[in-house]
Amino acid sequence: MQTTIIRLPRPVEEDPRGDKVLNVLSEHARPLWSGSTVAVASVPLTPRLSDALKHAHRAGQLVRGLELAENRLAREQRGLNIAERKTGQTHGERVSRLLLLSNDGAERFYRNVEGLLRRHGPRILAILIETDSSTLGELLFGPGSLARLLLLEHKDAVSHVLLSMTE
Numbered sequence: 001m002q003t004t005i006i007r008l009p010r011p012v013e014e015d016p017r018g019d020k021v022l023n024v025l026s027e028h029a030r031p032l033w034s035g036s037t038v039a040v041a042s043v044p045l046t047p048r049l050s051d052a053l054k055h056a057h058r059a060g061q062l063v064r065g066l067e068l069a070e071n072r073l074a075r076e077q078r079g080l081n082i083a084e085r086k087t088g089q090t091h092g093e094r095v096s097r098l099l100l101l102s103n104d105g106a107e108r109f110y111r112n113v114e115g116l117l118r119r120h121g122p123r124i125l126a127i128l129i130e131t132d133s134s135t136l137g138e139l140l141f142g143p144g145s146l147a148r149l150l151l152l153e154h155k156d157a158v159s160h161v162l163l164s165m166t167e
Helices: 010-014 018-027 047-058 066-087 107-119 133-141 155-164
Strands: 029-031 039-043 062-064 097-101 124-129 149-152
Touching: 010 018, 010 155, 018 029, 018 039, 047 062, 047 133, 047 155, 062 066, 062 133, 066 097, 066 107, 066 149, 097 107, 097 155, 107 124, 149 155
Parallel strands: 039 124, 097 124
Antiparallel strands: 029 039, 062 149, 097 149
16 A cells, blocks of 8 residues: 655644644555555544534535546646746645545545546545545535535645544
């Protein structure tokens, strides 16, 4: 299984709970799907995590669905590439985006997520939430809604959610 050194957002690294976040991510890691070489943390949907997700949703800092997440990340990557060409400086290899996944996706879905993780490298981190897509969807979008994948696209929301996993 692929193991990489994770550089978390600065607010998480500077927080006293930063080491706990790294422990949660490493101690609860498992393969993304049965044939995967990529490990992701599997965490319960706690009240603190639920609150952090609701806050991110109200702030307009999350995107629902694989296709929309792919489009947003590709657009951001194009912008980063342009900035790197103009300035000659490369950007840091720090997590700035978070993919949150329900645990009821098909293998093909998780293979697609793995491809997304490989394309966008160290700036994106995936976490499997131990709940199904209907529970996650209803929590954020109301009755009858599904959410198999959420992309947190703001570093403050990413930090808040990561720190919420340390209860």
